[in-house]
Amino acid sequence: MSIQVILTDIEGTTTSLSFVKDVLFPYADQQMHDFVVAHRQDPVVAKLIDDVRLETGNAVLSLAQAIAQLRQWIAEDKKVTPLKALQGLLWEAGYRQGDFTGHVYADAARQLQAWHQRGLALYVYSSGSVYAQKLLFGYSDAGDLTPLFSGYFDTQIGHKRDAAAYQRIVEAIGVPASTILFLSDIREELDAAQQAGLKTCCLVRENQSVEGLVHPWVVDFDAIAIDAL
């Protein structure tokens, strides 16, 4: 069956690792303390701090300890759902103030537009929260790309190395798994998607090794031959 849907990862796939690690994460790290303290009474932020307590298994974690835990998770690049949700809220100010724009490779922006034009449905699946995904594409280097996307998934649907997450995404999109092409730079994510029956393609942008790679791979979006996959 031919491809009807493209499901794409962000970091390392549409977007450089460096933008996430050298721009977004340091920004969140610098702003986390003041943001959480200023918004601690906001029900959304208060719930996320409770979620940090749940995640750590320490129900009496103080606000200061929760902030320290969040900053440690940033340093360790942990894909923890309350951290990802808070990062989205923090980055909003950075995008709106023009402190940075969302990095999207020119080839990715070009092909996303071309695939949308030819009638393929485009979805995102990233560990970054859906809110953060919409900000990145909404304030991207290539302008507002959000009209191209039919939907977004984050770790609320499951973790990216878990085949069950892809099965839930297939159900949510409502087309056969074999008509969905998943794009990612991480082979464990591609393995999980393949187990769920999706087609896969690995983005090898930054000198990763392709030794033993069982997935088709390309160096950028221009090299993806949808009809040949």
Ligand SMILES: CSCCC(=O)C(=O)COP(=O)(O)O
């Ligand atoms: C979309 S927000 C910035 C990226 C981010 O926080 C992240 O964890 C990236 O994970 P991905 O699954 O896109 O590799």
Ligand SMILES: [Mg+2]
């Ligand atoms: Mg990635």
